[in-house]
Amino acid sequence: TEIPSKTAEAVQKVRRAEAFNRGPAYVMKDFILRKAKEHEGQIITWRRHFHAHPELSFKEEKTSALIASLLESMGYENIRIGTAGRPTGVIAELNTSSEGPTVALRADMDALPVQEETGLPFASENPGVMHACGHDAHMAILLGAAQILSEMKESLPGKVRLLFQPSEESGEITQGALPMIEDGALEDVDAIFGLHVWQPLESGRLGWREGPLMASSDRWTLTIRGKGGHGAAPHLSIDPTAAAGHFISMVQTFVSRELDPLKTAVVSVGEMKAGNAFNIIPDSVYLQGTARTFEPAVRSAVEESLRRIASHSCEALRCTAEFAYHRNLPPTVNDPAMARLGACAAEEIFGAGNVGETPPTMVGEDFSYFLEKIPGAFFFLGIGNREKGYAYPHHHPKFQVDDGVLALSSAFEALTTYTFLFQKKE
Ligand code: NI
Numbered sequence: 179t180e181i182p183s184k185t186a187e188a189v190q191k192v193r194r195a196e197a198f199n200r201g202p203a204y205v206m207k208d209f210i211l212r213k214a215k216e217h218e219g220q221i222i223t224w225r226r227h228f229h230a231h232p233e234l235s236f237k238e239e240k241t242s243a244l245i246a247s248l249l250e251s252m253g254y255e256n257i258r259i260g261t262a263g264r265p266t267g268v269i270a271e272l273n274t275s276s277e278g279p280t281v282a283l284r285a286d287m288d289a290l291p292v293q294e295e296t297g298l299p300f301a302s303e304n305p306g307v308m309h310a311c312g313h314d315a316h317m318a319i320l321l322g323a324a325q326i327l328s329e330m331k332e333s334l335p336g337k338v339r340l341l342f343q344p345s346e347e348s349g350e351i352t353q354g355a356l357p358m359i360e361d362g363a364l365e366d367v368d369a370i371f372g373l374h375v376w377q378p379l380e381s382g383r384l385g386w387r388e389g390p391l392m393a394s395s396d397r398w399t400l401t402i403r404g405k406g407g408h409g410a411a412p413h414l415s416i417d418p419t420a421a422a423g424h425f426i427s428m429v430q431t432f433v434s435r436e437l438d439p440l441k442t443a444v445v446s447v448g449e450m451k452a453g454n455a456f457n458i459i460p461d462s463v464y465l466q467g468t469a470r471t472f473e474p475a476v477r478s479a480v481e482e483s484l485r486r487i488a489s490h491s492c493e494a495l496r497c498t499a500e501f502a503y504h505r506n507l508p509p510t511v512n513d514p515a516m517a518r519l520g521a522c523a524a525e526e527i528f529g530a531g532n533v534g535e536t537p538p539t540m541v542g543e544d545f546s547y548f549l550e551k552i553p554g555a556f557f558f559l560g561i562g563n564r565e566k567g568y569a570y571p572h573h574h575p576k577f578q579v580d581d582g583v584l585a586l587s588s589a590f591e592a593l594t595t596y597t598f599l600f601q602k603k604e
Pocket residue numbers: 311312313346374
């Protein structure tokens with residue numbers, strides 16, 4: 179993904195406009211970079227340990243225990259293992275006695291049901307389970323940031339809360355962010371930051387964006403009921419496959435005919451099941467699929483449209499429709515000021531030419547729940563490295579993370595944290 183140089187100029191302008199570099203905010207930059215370098219070996223070791231010992235969604239028990247003990251040794255307080263009645267997830271705090279604002283940093287912890295094929299010396303030791311999305315890197319980066327922040331504790335003008343979140347990958351209402359929030363993870367928190375390693379972006383680059391970054395991710399299901407019969411006598415049956423065909427072709431008219439052409443949505447059919455013989459008209463057809471959008475109004479409109487098309491296409495062909503729409507994840511919408519703050523900090527850490535605006539993606543991410551509640555921003559960290567052969571996409575059995583960018587990313591999280599606390603306090 180190319181980063182236009184115009185964007186770097188834009189960030190410079192924004193920084194001047196917001197007087198970002200005034201005062202002592204940047205006194206800490208050199209300290210943070212020095213510490214990141216000092217801890218780089220440790221950060222990479224953590225990441226490789228997590229990679230070798232992946233755990234699935236809501237099963238991150240050993241991962242949680244290790245993180246909690248590391249944070250305790252760094253001087254973190256109020257450490258809680260487990261959240262919302264689950265045994266996994268870690269919440270910890272720094273500077274609990276200090277006055278001032280609180281900033282939260284979040285990393286997700288879970289791996290995927292994928293059999294690893296990288297052949298790495300630190301490949302997964304847990305058959306059929308792999309950190310194929312890079313959450314191992316997220317944890318190591320946040321631990322690195324935690325270490326750096328703990329060493330500048332005395333000069334932190336506020337509090338830090340770390341959220342190691344279980345179950346980002348489960349893709350349904352069982353995801354980890356929402357129960358964590360309901361359990362008080364964001365109480366008294368003023369802003370939250372997080373990142374995802376991003377394979378399409380070249381290693382060492384950071385992508386940022388104001389407003390919508392990632393889409394809502396919803397699931398819909400439709401059961402069409404007719405009346406089964408002999409394939410030779412359709413007039414004696416009510417054929418649900420005919421209704422399914424009309425539904426599938428009409429459903430795309432939401433995007434092409436109902437939605438403002440300058441707005442975005444996608445509807446896909448992922449599953450269709452009907453019948454089991456060549457000469458029998460089935461009783462029913464089952465369909466399910468996804469719908470993705472960036473705006474609440476578009477999200478409601480697509481739900482309404484799918485429901486209407488399902489009901490009327492079935493009615494027109496004498497079938498009945500049972501339609502359900504499940505709102506799984508809201509869109510991930512960055513607060514513009516928080517996104518710019520992170521972009522400015524990133525420029526200091528990665529270099530101005532390596533920081534740029536990233537296009538939004540229709541993939542979903544449950545960091546969105548945090549951003550629904552409080553201001554904050556989510557960033558994409560480039561880890562793709564063709565020279566090293568790291569060219570496989572997320573969730574692929576050969577997916578790899580470039581370890582060389584982890585320590586700088588810890589520095590980025592630490593500087594973003596410091597900058598927010600400093601500006602807020604002022
Ligand atoms: Ni992920």
